[in-house]
Amino acid sequence: SPYTNMRGALIFLCLTLWATAEARPQTADDAHFEGQKARLESLKQKLSDLKHELDERLKRVHMVDDEMDLMEQAIIQAESTGCKDNMEFQCGGHHPKCISRLLVCDSYSDCDNDADENEQCRVYTPGGSIWEGRMEADSCTSRHPKEVRVTIDSYKIIDYLRSFPEVTATIDFDPHAPNYDPATSLHVQGHMDLMVGDNRLYFSSHEKSGLAFECTFDGIDDHHCHGRVIHESSQLPCAYFTLHRVDSYGEDHEHA
Secondary structure: OHHHHHHHHHHHHHHHHHHHHHHOOOOHHHHHHHHHHHHHHHHHHHHHHHHHHHHHHHHHHHHHHHHHHHHHHHHHHHOOOOOOOOOEEEOOOOOOOEEEHHHOOOOOOOOOOOHHHOHHHEEOOOOOOEEEEEEEOOOOOOOOOOEEEEEEEEEEOOHHHOOOOEEEEEEEEOOOOOOOOHHHOEEEEEEEEOOOOOEEEEEOOOOOOOEEEEEEEOOOOOOEEEEEEEEOOOOEEEEEEEEEEOOOOOOOOEEO
16 A cells, blocks of 8 residues: 555665664764763763762761760860869860859850850750660669650750759650550659760659669760669669660750
8 A cells, every 4th residue: 555655665764874874984073072972981980989989088087086076075074173073164275263063054154265155055955856765774663664765845944044954854665665655654854964075964853763864965976865764862873775866856956
């Protein structure tokens, strides 16, 4: 039919053009283009390799910086400050002096180097933040939970006592267990004790057991703290845990 003949002619024409294009000898411009293309691909690969190497080196630099910060904090905490640490704060710097703990983070610089209004004043446990961790070596709690979750209900800075912000929280025991019962949760009140490398979240004893709850931040990693359950009367520990911040705003930092 005419349709069939036309279709066959079009197919023959396409095949002929394709064969002609394939048979066309490569020109100098084609060779130059292919050479440029190969060089660009090589440069792209080299740049990719260089970026990967730089990223790895930066990671190692950050790891070394973190280790140095931890060592510095350990040295500072091991050395005597020359102050009554439960009542006073050491300014340090070229002109060390002791000031009252009540003057720390009060929005006025009492140290010549502003150390009393420095990094320890940031908010580690803002309202709404959620922290979880596993219990270890628990020899004193009645529930003996495997896991604990602390939800900060409020973080309030009192104008006349800014060094010790008031904190309220809800503590849940084994919150991911199939038999989790919200009725067993504890609603606790306490405070944050603002000290460089020793920012301590403390909740007083809530039950007749006389057990208090504390978790200390090292001043380096704002997203975890090392915790203990202690006998409030003697301050002796009887259980340990490490809390990690798990809410979606865990990367944010706030300042008091």
